[in-house]
Amino acid sequence: MYNAHRGMVPAPNSRLNELLDQVRQEFDSQQNRTGEYESNMAQQVSEMELVRQKVYNLEQNQVAIKQRYEEDVARLRHELEARGGPPSHVSISGLPPHAGLSQPQPPAIGHGPSNLFGGIMANPPGQGAPGLVPPTQDQQQQQVPPPHQMGASQALQQGTFGGYPPSHGMNGGYNPQPPQTTASPGPGKGRVNRGPPGPSTPHQAPSNSYPDARPSPQLGRPPSPLPPHPSHQIINNLADLDLDSLRPEQKREGNEWFAIFNPRIPRVLDVDLKHTLNHDSVVCCVRFSQDGRYVATGCNRSAQIFDVADGRQVTKLQDETVDKDGDLYIRSVCFSPDGRYLATGAEDKQIRVWDIGSRTIRNTFSGHEQDIYSLDFSRDGKHIASGSGDRSVRLWDLESGREGLCLTIEDGVTTVAISPTGELVAAGSLDKSVRVWNAHTGNLLERLDGAEGHKDSVYSVAFAPNGKSLVSGSLDKTIKMWELDNPAPNGRMIGPGLASRDRMGSKCVKTFEGHKVIPWVD
Numbered sequence: 001m002y003n004a005h006r007g008m009v010p011a012p013n014s015r016l017n018e019l020l021d022q023v024r025q026e027f028d029s030q031q032n033r034t035g036e037y038e039s040n041m042a043q044q045v046s047e048m049e050l051v052r053q054k055v056y057n058l059e060q061n062q063v064a065i066k067q068r069y070e071e072d073v074a075r076l077r078h079e080l081e082a083r084g085g086p087p088s089h090v091s092i093s094g095l096p097p098h099a100g101l102s103q104p105q106p107p108a109i110g111h112g113p114s115n116l117f118g119g120i121m122a123n124p125p126g127q128g129a130p131g132l133v134p135p136t137q138d139q140q141q142q143q144v145p146p147p148h149q150m151g152a153s154q155a156l157q158q159g160t161f162g163g164y165p166p167s168h169g170m171n172g173g174y175n176p177q178p179p180q181t182t183a184s185p186g187p188g189k190g191r192v193n194r195g196p197p198g199p200s201t202p203h204q205a206p207s208n209s210y211p212d213a214r215p216s217p218q219l220g221r222p223p224s225p226l227p228p229h230p231s232h233q234i235i236n237n238l239a240d241l242d243l244d245s246l247r248p249e250q251k252r253e254g255n256e257w258f259a260i261f262n263p264r265i266p267r268v269l270d271v272d273l274k275h276t277l278n279h280d281s282v283v284c285c286v287r288f289s290q291d292g293r294y295v296a297t298g299c300n301r302s303a304q305i306f307d308v309a310d311g312r313q314v315t316k317l318q319d320e321t322v323d324k325d326g327d328l329y330i331r332s333v334c335f336s337p338d339g340r341y342l343a344t345g346a347e348d349k350q351i352r353v354w355d356i357g358s359r360t361i362r363n364t365f366s367g368h369e370q371d372i373y374s375l376d377f378s379r380d381g382k383h384i385a386s387g388s389g390d391r392s393v394r395l396w397d398l399e400s401g402r403e404g405l406c407l408t409i410e411d412g413v414t415t416v417a418i419s420p421t422g423e424l425v426a427a428g429s430l431d432k433s434v435r436v437w438n439a440h441t442g443n444l445l446e447r448l449d450g451a452e453g454h455k456d457s458v459y460s461v462a463f464a465p466n467g468k469s470l471v472s473g474s475l476d477k478t479i480k481m482w483e484l485d486n487p488a489p490n491g492r493m494i495g496p497g498l499a500s501r502d503r504m505g506s507k508c509v510k511t512f513e514g515h516k517v518i519p520w521v522d
Contacts, residue, residue: 236514238262275311279304282329289335296342298330303344305356317342317354319361334375334384343384345372351386353398365396367403374415378422383439385425387413393427395439405442409435415460419467424484426470428458434472436484436506448472448482452508469509479512 281300370389411431456475
């Protein structure tokens, strides 16, 4: 019985063979994995070699670019000296040659509807840039105001302000027109707390010279021999002069301020600090009344009016109906010609027209889709022009309380102005252009750009009292004076393909240089 079943018992070495097979399979598996690891390592080593080669190439390119940059700097410095600029041992920024820049590079500015002013808004506040966005609150240096005299501003404080005598002979204004674009919905009540927000003026690295040869004459360059003076080669770059080396008649100093007068020309001006007007927040804008008796300022949540004679605050205008959460900076202010009203443009995209005497809101205009950076009254006091980051210029009728015109362009509007006759409205924008429209029809009459135009964004425009000249200030650190030949001829519209020299014959007649920061004209 036992022998009959003995053949069913496995052989003694079958278990050993099974274990050996498992070991062999595990070995083969590990060998395959080792091959994969070695292949991956070889691929990564190859990629590292490529990266090293690219880094080496970038280093070589950087060396070549640096060499070309130094050659260009030397060439431009030589050209600047030949044109009467500062000597070669003094750089344009007042730093030694090849010194590091003390200001950040300009941020990128988007051009799409969802990124307009995006690059500027992303610029962190508090970098010291003047202009549309203020520095943070803790960076303000409080100044103690000088003693003031009590003067003639009682009427404003007592709410009996009657305005200035009405002006006569002004051209009446605009033909009433319905709005040409669909009005945007007004801003909602909810606002996030976003510090001192809004777009700041972009920085620009110093340039050695205004590069192109313009036909417009340059100021302050007389052909007569220069008098012997340490700063004899300086023309308009007064900020490069050493204050300590100037003679007493060439400068004026005060507590935390100083003024330098051009040593090349006879002194015809004098400067002195009359008042220091302290505020509880950043001041975003200032504007004189037409008769010069008052000055208005825009800051966080309020506009304030001061008497120029004694520096005393005569009224404070604040809309108590808006939400208290977050900030609401007033970006633009403008007096009506008779001084009875003050228009304010704020971050909530609304224009408020205040009755100064009663401190009440007369009109509220809604329609802009971004912050309002500029306002201007027509001389008859019946219309207001506004410019916004939403790429539009709008004209508002105070009597009807409606929008009269909406003029759109390709980039953000930074500044607007109405001509003395009320026939024209001008605007400067981020696209380096100054545009002039017929204020009645909305037809574009002139676009001032091209070879004679600004080389960077335009931040300020203003008409001359005769209405035939226009000045503009730009991020390129120049002010240009334009002569508008035959303004608004028959209200015709220019075509986009016309060159600047073919449009109405307008031309740049002067270019004022010498600024080290953005010039503002108002």
